[in-house]
Amino acid sequence: MERFNASHFSAVGLPIEFVQDNLSRSAPGVLRGLHYQFDKPQGKLVGVIRGRIWDVAVDIRKDSSTYGKWAGIELNGDDQTLLWIPPGFAHGFCNVGHETADVYYKTTSVYNGKGEEGIKWSDPDFDIKWPVTHPIVSARDEDVQTFAQYQNNPRF
Numbered sequence: 001m002e003r004f005n006a007s008h009f010s011a012v013g014l015p016i017e018f019v020q021d022n023l024s025r026s027a028p029g030v031l032r033g034l035h036y037q038f039d040k041p042q043g044k045l046v047g048v049i050r051g052r053i054w055d056v057a058v059d060i061r062k063d064s065s066t067y068g069k070w071a072g073i074e075l076n077g078d079d080q081t082l083l084w085i086p087p088g089f090a091h092g093f094c095n096v097g098h099e100t101a102d103v104y105y106k107t108t109s110v111y112n113g114k115g116e117e118g119i120k121w122s123d124p125d126f127d128i129k130w131p132v133t134h135p136i137v138s139a140r141d142e143d144v145q146t147f148a149q150y151q152n153n154p155r156f
Helices: 005-013 147-152
Strands: 022-025 032-036 044-050 052-059 070-076 083-085 089-095 100-106 117-118
Touching: 005 052, 022 032, 022 089, 032 052, 044 070, 044 089, 052 083, 070 100
Parallel strands: none
Antiparallel strands: 022 100, 032 089, 032 117, 044 083, 044 100, 052 070, 052 089
């Protein structure tokens, strides 16, 4: 299976230069996000190697016509669909399967933990339709700003 081909990506206007590959492993019911990088924003090419996730991207670019809007898609290890998330989007996902999910993603800039923040995954301003009833969420992801707080100090 071919996951990335620079000439195919270039032909449709997607980036072809990635500087870091990441692997995230999540147990069933785990929800991660919504994360974004304001210092050296990352574009992310996301896919699943094993399992199933519901992947969400939220546009947090203040001057964008889709500011505050979200999109979600199921990604799984069976069909190998990839999702491109441009810089300036908050990103999160939850494992919706019954097995561990391995999420593999390429980024356009190197991760900088000091340049990362989050927005509450359950923020009512987004009303994201997460397909898990009682997600397992880290304390770090629970203790982040709301979208209203972000709007008072936008990073994009």
